[in-house]
Amino acid sequence: MTLAQSAASAASASAAAVASQAASQAASQPDAASAAQPASQPAAQAGAAAPAPVERPLVQYKPKALSLTINGKDVGPLQVPEGLMMIEFLHEYAGLTGSRLGCGQGVCHACVVILDKPDGSSEEMRTCITGAHFFNGRKIRTIEGHAKRNEAGEVVELSPIQQKFLDHFSFQCGYCTPGFVNAATVLLERLKREPVAKADVESTIMSALDGHICRCTGYVRYYEAVKDVVMSTPGLVKDAA
């Protein structure tokens, strides 16, 4: 074998080895191979522009009609995303921002509104964990509905419970106050229907306000204010005075 023949033979063997190694790597790295050339994409289109990204929102909202009565006024029908929580509806659709979002998990009760039932009774409802459409066709009161207002919409007289909370300096930052006002109002309305014995006043107040969390005041002045209203309102305590 001449020197030239020897060189040609060595080059041929080297090329065969490189080709073999490349084939072996491609076989052992399918992802890399498919990333370079997707199976569904013909080779002729490999240089084509990439398709526009498809938008895939995490949540798809379906609007649904909602009508209810808030503080004596009919609201709706409004198209509201199904699954929206009531607190968001109040803030973003009804323009009523007095109800407070605290924990957002049903624990602190800062967000409660009053649900007025057909039988004349009332109940607190937590709006952070109750969907807006639960209230469809129902009547509620929010903190904005307690005080008396003049024709210009200005507050001219607080409700008895609001006034007593002020008189007793019951709150500091006030974040929890809308919830306490609603809870105490529901309690007063219940006591009008079912008066309580004087000996049970304190325990009744404790259990009515029990779920409400206040980070500032330690509760005592809230409880004192509610007791003041209960004891001074005729008809709420069976054996008062």
Ligand code: FES
């Ligand atoms: S914000 Fe609703 S219970 Fe805390």
Ligand code: FES
């Ligand atoms: S007054 Fe601040 S949380 Fe109650």
